[in-house]
Amino acid sequence: VEVLEESKLDRCRDGTIFSFLNWACHKFLRAGVASPRLDAEILMADGLRVSRTELMTHPDRVLNRAEEGMLCSRIERRVLREPVSHITGVQEFWSLEFEVNEKVLTPRPETEILIEQCLQALAKTPSSSPVQVLDLGTGSGILSIILAKEIPQSRVTAIEKSAEALEVARKNAVRHAVMDRVCFVPRDLMKADWQGPYHLIVSNPPYIKSESLLKCMPEVR
Incomplete structure (x- = not known):
């Protein structure tokens, strides 16, 4: 071109x-x-x-x-x-639309692999049994919300220390009608008391090493 x-x-x-x-x-x-x-x-x-x-x-x-x-x-x-999702204010993921902004990370395609693995891990759980899930560092709430939608009998505890990120996560939970099954906890992961037991503990924190960020596209940094 x-x-x-x-x-x-x-x-x-x-x-x-x-x-x-x-x-x-x-x-x-x-x-x-x-x-x-x-x-x-x-x-x-x-x-x-x-x-x-x-x-x-x-x-x-x-x-x-x-x-x-x-x-x-x-x-x-x-x-x-500036990422497209920050300009539009939304990001499509798992065939759903989520609100995002500069206070949360935009989900990358690889995150779908994590969700698929979570669903596989819980596939043998009886549909009549409650499923307790813990999401560490929920950010925009995408993992918690998708798991709550995909597993109707689930109860998700989502921990996040950023008040701005939790505001986005709550809006997304309301948007996708799972607010009654996702409990958002404003707490530092290093100080949180994770009262279990849980059938699944999941987390998708920033995983690119600091020294590798300079090699990434500006949108990722």
């Missing part, structure tokens, strides 16, 4: 969805964004409150000045390598 100069990019914009999408893609390519087309579509669709399909089926729709200003702001934030 040809990466256009900034001056040529601006001249290519005629106010339509099609031209704006191409402009955003080239901006992202110049910035080294790994998935320029996908990110541009997600940011535009979310900002305009339409589906990505609608972007494709109405490419000649002309954006008004307010829409252009809003989208330009989003594109520039992504050029600075």
Whole structure:
């Protein structure tokens, strides 16, 4: 894909969805964004409150000045390598939408492997028996909420010391209607009294070594 100069990019914009999408893609390519087309579509669709399909089926729709200003702001934030999920405020995971922000980590694809292993570990538990789960460092609450949804008889204790992260986690639990089965505990893991017993203890803390962070994409840091 040809990466256009900034001056040529601006001249290519005629106010339509099609031209704006191409402009955003080239901006992202110049910035080294790994998935320029996908990110541009997600940011535009979310900002305009339409589906990505609608972007494709109405490419000649002309954006008004307010829409252009809003989208330009989003594109520039992504050029600075702010994660897409922080710009939109949501992240799709396990076919569900979760609220995220700069106070919590955005779940990575590998987290699904952890969830699958948890479900396998509990697969032989009788469906009539209560299942006690402990989630250490719950963050946005994604692990706790998915396990609560996948295992109806579960009761999850989710420990997190960050008040800002717990606020996000509680909103996600309400969004997915599991607040009655997830107990959020504001406590430092090193000082918490984990009153069991538990059928499963799970944790997904930051796992990239400090010395390796500089080699990661800016979004991961």
